[in-house]
Amino acid sequence: MSINKERNNVEETFEKLVMDNYRRVFNYINTLVNDYELSEDLTQDTFLRAYRSFKGLRRKESFHVWIMRIARNLSINRMKMENLKRIRFVSLFTKRYNRELIDSVSDPVLSLEERAKEDEEKNIVKKILYEMQPRMREVLILKEWEELSYAEIGKVMKISKKAVKSLIHRAREAMKKRLEREDAFK
Amino acid sequence: MHSSKQGDCERIKSELSAYIDRELNKKVMNRVEEHLKTCSICREEYHTLLNVKKMIKGIKRVEVDSYLPLKIIDRVTEIKPLPEMVWFPVTIRVAVLIAIIINISIFSLFRDYRFMISPIPSYRPIKIEKIMLTEERESITVSFSIPFRDSIDEYTPPEVVSIKTPSYSEKLLSRNIEGTVILNIVVDETGDTKSVRVTKSLSSEADSLSIASAKTMKFNPAKIGTVKVKGFITASFLFKI
Numbered sequence: 543m544s545i546n547k548e549r550n551n552v553e554e555t556f557e558k559l560v561m562d563n564y565r566r567v568f569n570y571i572n573t574l575v576n577d578y579e580l581s582e583d584l585t586q587d588t589f590l591r592a593y594r595s596f597k598g599l600r601r602k603e604s605f606h607v608w609i610m611r612i613a614r615n616l617s618i619n620r621m622k623m624e625n626l627k628r629i630r631f632v633s634l635f636t637k638r639y640n641r642e643l644i645d646s647v648s649d650p651v652l653s654l655e656e657r658a659k660e661d662e663e664k665n666i667v668k669k670i671l672y673e674m675q676p677r678m679r680e681v682l683i684l685k686e687w688e689e690l691s692y693a694e695i696g697k698v699m700k701i702s703k704k705a706v707k708s709l710i711h712r713a714r715e716a717m718k719k720r721l722e723r724e725d726a727f728k
Numbered sequence: 729m730h731s732s733k734q735g736d737c738e739r740i741k742s743e744l745s746a747y748i749d750r751e752l753n754k755k756v757m758n759r760v761e762e763h764l765k766t767c768s769i770c771r772e773e774y775h776t777l778l779n780v781k782k783m784i785k786g787i788k789r790v791e792v793d794s795y796l797p798l799k800i801i802d803r804v805t806e807i808k809p810l811p812e813m814v815w816f817p818v819t820i821r822v823a824v825l826i827a828i829i830i831n832i833s834i835f836s837l838f839r840d841y842r843f844m845i846s847p848i849p850s851y852r853p854i855k856i857e858k859i860m861l862t863e864e865r866e867s868i869t870v871s872f873s874i875p876f877r878d879s880i881d882e883y884t885p886p887e888v889v890s891i892k893t894p895s896y897s898e899k900l901l902s903r904n905i906e907g908t909v910i911l912n913i914v915v916d917e918t919g920d921t922k923s924v925r926v927t928k929s930l931s932s933e934a935d936s937l938s939i940a941s942a943k944t945m946k947f948n949p950a951k952i953g954t955v956k957v958k959g960f961i962t963a964s965f966l967f968k969i
Contacts, residue, residue: 557801564797569789582796589800667783685749686784692751711745717780 588613678713869966886915886959887948894937909938909965917956
């Protein structure tokens, strides 16, 4: 009886965590794998995996970092398994309606017109971001979108705080250079 | 004087990113702040980096279908709870434990197990007859698979039209080589093999046999909708003697 009660309790907390976090988890995974359907799949897997060992997580406030780490591990494993490079090959270099598929893969909800209306500058930024080294892209996303601290990023990516610091610096410098070349600064 | 200032700038510049993120200790924070007040070059760099940060922050996130969390919650509730454990009071648990220990010790008193074990011999010699296979020639079997999920709508992978299956060479036979070679083949828009890569190699002879065969293959090119595109296919060659 009491166990059932506890279970319901866990379920309720977990449901709330799903509702609060699914967007960020999805977007993070999407920056890693760059494939809408695969990201959806991996988001589901991430939360399922998290639920299985949820009881073991003592400090619920670190849930955010913890789930990012699960998401990362699952994504990397999956990429190895499915050899995502090949998907990339098709998606990057195959053109449909003179538009590279990568656009339609990463932003399937928007219609063509809507996409055209989208802010040009942001498109450029996004394009550059996706052309960056995966690790740099990841670290920037974790910093700017997820607003994690360097220590937390280190935990997610399994590197030291110092390494995070220099990686972020190099990533921003690289971004800056590219943006300057594209003349994106006003 | 001038050069030392330049060195200072370099050092400050390398700390700027962390300064923006408020990830420096107080002392360094102050030093950077002081420097920014006086140095216009570094100040400009600071503003540019701040701009970069803002721009990335402003990138539109990918919209997620709102059914996704519901799906997750659905699947979570499907996970069956652990079977309810019935916890006996401590006294009973201890009593059971003691009973088990006593049982084991009584058992071990009877060193002679023969009366407990049934007299059936535990192993009997079994006569194994050698099975002779009817003579089967060495063969090479080729099979194909599509190496990725069709994550793109209307994508049809390349199809094989004609292949020339290689046959065992003397060299391979004499060395008794068996196993598989796996090749990744890029098929171009006209249906010809564009390039071949070995992902699992067997021996140089077997590899080159497989590659030669792959290069002569003909395909129906991959399509997206009705447009012919480049595609991937994986061929595995099973060498068996």
